[in-house]
Amino acid sequence: MDKSNAIEALHALAQDTRLDVFRLLVKQGAEGMAAGDIAEALGVRQNTMSANLSVLAKAGMVRSEREGRVIRYFANFDGMRSLLAFLMEDCCGGNPELCKPVLDEIVCAC
Amino acid sequence: MDKSNAIEALHALAQDTRLDVFRLLVKQGAEGMAAGDIAEALGVRQNTMSANLSVLAKAGMVRSEREGRVIRYFANFDGMRSLLAFLMEDCCGGNPELCKPVLDEIVCAC
DNA sequence: CCAATATATCAATATTTCTTGAAATATGGA
DNA sequence: TCCATATTTCAAGAAATATTGATATATTGG
Secondary structure, three states, rough: OHHHHHHHHHHOOOOOOHHHHHHHHHHHHHHHHHHHHHHHHHHOOOHHHHHHHHHHHHHHOOOEEOOEEEEEEEEEEEHHHHHHHHHHOOOOOOOOOHHHHHHOOOOOOO | OOOHHHHHHHHHHOOHHHHHHHHHHHHHHHHHHHHHHHHHHHHHHHHHHHHHHHHHHHOOOOEEEEEEEEEEEOOOOHHHHHHHHHOOOOOOOOHHHHHHHHHHOOOOOO
């Protein structure tokens, strides 16, 4: 991940509808969700949603698979991982206590 | 952290200069850096940098402390932690394997 | 092949955002 | 108090972005 990738990813997430989409797809996990269902679930018009999904996909935060007429979208956990790694790069310059808690918070109760 | 906080934080980071600032301050750690030094280090005019620092601070991604005439800025690791927690909320809906690797990548070699 | 369904693309408008020059505020020292 | 330094605030112009109606593309079933 380089800087322009990171900006693209952050920008993709920094918008109301797209943030909703990403978090919805995070919750959906491996099941993902069809484009049309996402639009309906979030009360957004179909072409607006398509444009937003395209921004998220180009930024690497979601990915898609065609299933016949339906295109199913998934959160891209690899993309999120790369983004976080980039943001926290060199965070340990002599003081691990600062960055460690950033990660602890996210350890989900799986 | 609620949705509008998250959008504000993501938006703050999704810009060239501000992303540079945040990563610079992550590297600086507890030492932080004076506003003027940040501007000089990144080759940005002083009032432009001030505006950008203000965006980052309002979004909770950096914090500042006055030291006489100088205002010293620091990455706000708590803010980053809250943001990540919000983004990955409910990520474990039945499939921990998906979200676990997101965190592993970031475990820094402290 | 044709019609229906699902999704994407295009062009235009309204909104938001970034940068900058100028001016203001705050602090410390003479 | 007065000046120099460090930083912030303000207003305006230029650039980027989101949404929308209309249209195009892709896939399936009859």
